[in-house]
Amino acid sequence: MGVVIPLDESKNKQASIKPLVDLTRADMERVNQLILAKAGSDVQMIPEVANHLISSGGKRLRPMLTIATANMFGYKGDAQVKLAASVEFMHTATLLHDDVVDESDLRRGRKTARILWGNQASVLVGDFLLGQAFRMMVEVGSLEALDVLSTAATVIAEGEVLQLSVAKNMDTTEDDYLQVIRAKTAALFAAAAEVGPIVAGTSKADRAALKSYGMNLGLAFQLVDDALDYGGKAADLGKNTGDDFREGKITLPVILAWRRGNEEDRRFWREAIEGGKNDDAGLERAYGLITKYGALTDTIARANHYGTIARDALAALPASPWKSALMEVIDFCIDRVN
Amino acid sequence: MGVVIPLDESKNKQASIKPLVDLTRADMERVNQLILAKAGSDVQMIPEVANHLISSGGKRLRPMLTIATANMFGYKGDAQVKLAASVEFMHTATLLHDDVVDESDLRRGRKTARILWGNQASVLVGDFLLGQAFRMMVEVGSLEALDVLSTAATVIAEGEVLQLSVAKNMDTTEDDYLQVIRAKTAALFAAAAEVGPIVAGTSKADRAALKSYGMNLGLAFQLVDDALDYGGKAADLGKNTGDDFREGKITLPVILAWRRGNEEDRRFWREAIEGGKNDDAGLERAYGLITKYGALTDTIARANHYGTIARDALAALPASPWKSALMEVIDFCIDRVN
Known part of the structure; x- marks a missing residue:
């Protein structure tokens, strides 16, 4: 079920995340250990809830961005590991709160934490992980990195509230939608890619380049995610095709179909999205x-x-395996839909 | 309705928060302006939800602690204002999330944000305020203050989860209860009182003294709050007497009455708190x-x-109007119940 997308025949091979995974493997093992350690607590419910989501097989793309963007400038310290774990915790906290806000039952093909432990635990464990994320950033001690990541935390929450404000409103424009995904998704990709060059102490130009890379990769990623909800290989990804439709979420496929449709089509969309006939x-x-x-x-x-x-x-940066891997990730994020 | 507490006749006058309010007035006006500014957002729902709680007439005791504990060491900069606003935002974020977790309808005699704007907005605006709190701390630039406040954020969340774990369980001991209120309430009082001496750059001993003052004041404050729920002047404070009972919350009055009761009493408590016959x-x-x-x-x-x-x-600190005001606040917090 879902819409079939014609394959782009001009490309011979599917882009892969593998080069990035291989290059970041050693550091990511330390990130994963740190994540498990910092999700620990004497309050037993905290690691239970946190690990349910942490172990659910996410790709850890965001922390890999931090690892890659610190290493590509020859950084030799430890800060990138803590910052990468912070980024993943910020993401996990957002997912826990999102599932409460969206009343979602499934994530990555498994029952959500709120179904298993309740909304209360999901809200509070999210708060705990956010607190731990900030503690790790403080340990790193870079005020610039703290500035970037704390600003991202605010922007993400602002984006989620904006999404709530435009929910089930068919008058939402593509610009409104872009503002939402820029805040709720792309801002964390941008921050994850910017703190690498920050701890590596490279130039402002490099920092700006990586931030822009992260921001635009994040936008592409979310657009494809929203496309996947109406087709493609969604089932493989543990996502229920049609979830956004059933929740009355306004994403770009709906905005475009609505604006290009005739009066009867638009009546259908209004009844479905605003009226709940889904x-x-x-x-x-x-x-x-x-x-x-x-x-x-x-x-x-x-x-x-x-x-x-x-x-x-990224184009102006010198050639390196890191650069190539980051380039390929762009195609990987987009090719998911095919 | 409620239990009547015999007045302590030995004291001639009620302790007051007024000396602290008077001493901190000028700084607190700047704190209040900063709070309003930082609760602002182009996303209209954010200031609406935030200001509902911000303008609901809380005493702002926590930020006053930060202002007082910076000023009492002769601090002349600006950091205390931003840190005080951060502390109040952390508190406000916790209240927004608490009301969702406890499914509360009233706070300070007014409908809660979750009743007026929904659980979703309460969760997300709480996240936004927490993000803004961290941004203000980062602006101040003290890694020590950041460490203290980010650790408090984690401990608060941990305490809330612990409270959830022991909820409706009559086997909860006084020690369990103390662990909960130390984390969910006293930790923020302690942090609020510790960041003052930190930005003032005073000795480790002063810092430890103020932290201990804040922690124990917070414990006394929460104990009295929990007593108020079963009597005293609760109605004046916009709190519904009996709320904790109806929600099946285990607080010290219940723990003591249960442990001191006979078998029949204990059967009553179990049916009421665990069985919902409330x-x-x-x-x-x-x-x-x-x-x-x-x-x-x-x-x-x-x-x-x-x-x-x-x-x-506080005893070992030199006499000053600040010290006297902080001393009087201890009695004020406890006298609320009379």
Whole structure:
């Protein structure tokens, strides 16, 4: 079920995250150990809830960005490991709170923490992880990194509230949507990629380049994620196709299909998204309209647009295995949909 | 309704928070302005939700502690204002999340944010305020203050989860209860009082003294708060007497009445707290048992014990209007119950 995307035949091989995984392997093992240690507490419920999500097989893309962007400038210290763990904790805390806010039952194909331990534990363990994230940043002692990551924490929360404000409102524009995903997703990608050059003590230009890379990679990533919810290989990723539709979430595929549709189409969308008529028949019709108006293809075209900006942000940096791996991750994030 | 506490006739006048309010007035006006500014956002829902709680007439005791403990060591900079606002934001964020976790309808006599804007907004605006708190701390630039406050954030969350774990369990001991209130309440009082001497750059001994003052004041404060829920002037404070009973919360008055009771009393408590038989008749019986076993009087005796420790923590410091005001606040916190 879902919309079928025509494969791009011009490319011979699927882009892979493997080069980045291989290069960051040693550091990421330390990150993973630190994550387990810092999710520990004498209060037994905390590691239980935290580890449920931590061990659920996320790719850990965000902390890998921090590891890679510190190493690519020859950084030899320890700060990148703590900052990478902080970034992952910020992400995990956001997911715990998100699942409460969205009333989600499944994440990565498993029951959410709020289903297993309740909303209360999900809110509070999220707060605990956020506190631990800040403690690790403070241990690193870089006020610049603290500034970048604490600002990201605020921006993410602001983005989530904005998403709540525009929820179930069909008048949401593509610009509103972009503002939401820039804040709730791309800001953390940008911060994760910026703190690497910060601890490596490289130039402002390098720092700006990596921040821009992270921001645009994050936008591409979220656009593809939102496309996946209406098709592609969603099932493989433990995501339920059609979740966004059932929750009345306004994402770009819906915005495009709505704006390109006729009056009758728009009546359907309003009843489905604003009125809650989002049963299986509705979802089938949504797939049909999204295909008819090329809304998924063009959501991916938008992702490619930001992917290109991310690529150009890195272009001026000297060639290295790190640079190549970060370049390939752009395609990897976008190719997930095929 | 509620248990009547015999007045302590030996004291001629009620202790007051007024000396502390007067001494901190000028700085607190700047704190309040900063709070309003930092609760601002282009996302309209954020200042709406935040200001509802911010303007609800809390005493701002915690930020006053930071202002007083910086000024008492002759500090002349600006850091205390930002740190005081950070402390109040941490507190506000906790209240927003608490009301979601406890499913509370009223706070300080007004509808809670979660009733007016929903659980979702309460969780996310809490996250936003916590992010802003960290940003202000980072602006101050003291890694020591950041360490103290980020550790407090973690400990508070840990205490809230612990409270959840022991909820509705009559086997909770006084020690378990103390561990909860030390983490969820006293840790922030301690941090608020410790960051003052930190930015003032005074000795480790002064810093330890103020931390101990804050910790023990916080314990006394929470003990009295929990006593107020079963009597005293609770209604004046916008708190519903009996809320803790109805929510099945285990506080010291209940722990003492349970441990001192006979088998029949204990059966009542189990049915009420664990079994949810907490109607008005149950509450009346709870009042009766709490009076019979002196559980409220002794909860206040425990508060006085911690108040004395707080007083002794300050004793070695040179006399000053600041010291006197901080001393009087101890009695003020305890006298609330009379």
